[in-house]
Amino acid sequence: MSIKRVAIIGCGIGRSHIVEGYLPHPDKFEVAVLCDLNEARLAEVADEFGIIGRTTSFAEVLADDSIDIVDICTPPGIHLEQVVAALQAGKHVICEKPLTGSLSGVDEIMRVEKTARGVLMPIFQYRYGDGVEKAKRIIEAGIAGKPYVGSVETFWLRTPAYYAVPWRGKWATELGGVLVTHALHLHDMLLHLMGPAKRVFGRVATRVNDIEVEDCASASLQMENGAFVSLSCTLGSQQEISRLRLHFENVTFESNHEAYSPGKDPWTILAANDEVQRRIDAVIGDWQPVAPRFTTQMAHFHAHLEGKGPLPVSTEDARRALELVTAIYQSSDSGQDIALPVGPDSPKYADWRARTR
Ligand SMILES: NC(=O)c1ccc[n+]([C@@H]2O[C@H](COP(=O)([O-])OP(=O)(O)OC[C@H]3O[C@@H](n4cnc5c(N)ncnc54)[C@H](O)[C@@H]3O)[C@@H](O)[C@H]2O)c1
Numbered sequence: 001m002s003i004k005r006v007a008i009i010g011c012g013i014g015r016s017h018i019v020e021g022y023l024p025h026p027d028k029f030e031v032a033v034l035c036d037l038n039e040a041r042l043a044e045v046a047d048e049f050g051i052i053g054r055t056t057s058f059a060e061v062l063a064d065d066s067i068d069i070v071d072i073c074t075p076p077g078i079h080l081e082q083v084v085a086a087l088q089a090g091k092h093v094i095c096e097k098p099l100t101g102s103l104s105g106v107d108e109i110m111r112v113e114k115t116a117r118g119v120l121m122p123i124f125q126y127r128y129g130d131g132v133e134k135a136k137r138i139i140e141a142g143i144a145g146k147p148y149v150g151s152v153e154t155f156w157l158r159t160p161a162y163y164a165v166p167w168r169g170k171w172a173t174e175l176g177g178v179l180v181t182h183a184l185h186l187h188d189m190l191l192h193l194m195g196p197a198k199r200v201f202g203r204v205a206t207r208v209n210d211i212e213v214e215d216c217a218s219a220s221l222q223m224e225n226g227a228f229v230s231l232s233c234t235l236g237s238q239q240e241i242s243r244l245r246l247h248f249e250n251v252t253f254e255s256n257h258e259a260y261s262p263g264k265d266p267w268t269i270l271a272a273n274d275e276v277q278r279r280i281d282a283v284i285g286d287w288q289p290v291a292p293r294f295t296t297q298m299a300h301f302h303a304h305l306e307g308k309g310p311l312p313v314s315t316e317d318a319r320r321a322l323e324l325v326t327a328i329y330q331s332s333d334s335g336q337d338i339a340l341p342v343g344p345d346s347p348k349y350a351d352w353r354a355r356t357r
Pocket of ligand 1: 009010011012013014035036037038041056058073074075076078096097098123125165181
């Protein structure tokens with residue numbers, strides 16, 4: 001097994017990637033370089049973890065042949081250009097959410113991926129943890145039965161202090177609001193467990209903070225599997241919770257309510273009867289605990305690069321989550337129920353701010 005040399009670009013959430021994603025795996029990763037335009041922050045985080053390689057130049061990172069993985073943790077507005085440049089430089093790439101701010105941007109990345117030597121993994125760390133992974137295994141084993149309805153709630157709190165960081169709250173740099181930056185995690189978790197949406201009706205508004213982008217949203221989904229799901233998110237909740245509840249014929253699942261780690265145990269997993277419970281026990285009875293969030297996502301990425309497993313999160317997954325965002329914006333603007341897939345003929349394919357009728 002080879003140790004991959006990582007360069008992290010951006011020392012905000014990048015610091016959490018170090019703590020949760022790389023330090024737990026010294027046999028898999030070495031954080032060799034930190035890159036940030038903010039020299040004080042760069043020095044602080046590099047000193048904290050004893051990282052010798054430090055630079056303010058992204059180009060310098062790309063030119064460094066000793067770097068295997070470029071981990072992009074910069075503000076959303078520059079993800080597209082940095083992902084494309086890193087892939088074109090032959091690197092493996094990890095990119096924080098949102099991968100980018102339009103479906104046309106994702107499709108451009110997919111075109112670059114076709115000829116790239118490296119592999120791109122978008123971040124969706126909420127998929128990892130005992131609770132969500134048990135639910136996934138039960139559903140994939142065919143035990144849950146017919147899907148009925150679900151609800152997905154992202155009730156977080158963001159105050160003016162959060163928006164003091166200049167890139168936040170603006171279309172040009174954050175690329176969107178609660179749908180794009182915050183609830184995207186839970187919405188990906190839904191799609192991960194339930195599969196794609198088929199029709200979407202949504203409403204968005206800016207009600208909590210004095211910002212450009214939306215901070216409240218609600219949507220009604222019909223999934224391809226026939227289930228109805230309601231999404232509800234705000235950045236004005238005085239108690240921060242994330243909650244996903246899915247009702248199937250044989251099993252009801254409810255996540256824990258921890259805002260930033262709803263994938264962890266305990267999940268409520270209620271079987272319709274003893275026979276269903278026996279089937280559940282048969283598939284998760286020998287459960288080996290998995291670490292939540294970045295710890296497991298990064299471990300799976302390393303395994304994939306070693307040829308020992310699938311890519312844990314793909315650009316296709318990021319596209320599916322951003323397609324849902326696009327459909328909600330389009331529905332909110334037009335008052336229409338939007339049919340998926342959303343393609344280049346959509347008015348919002350290239351730009352979420354383009355007005356729709
Ligand atoms: N997965 C999660 O749970 C999670 C949590 C927080 C943030 N994020 C995402 O991570 C990204 C960064 O968010 P953040 O909260 O860490 O932001 P932040 O502003 O705290 O940190 C971003 C850092 O990037 C640096 N930077 C900006 N442009 C740069 C460039 N061209 N080259 C090098 N460094 C540059 C900035 O100086 C800053 O230190 C966003 O896309 C955000 O949505 C994800």
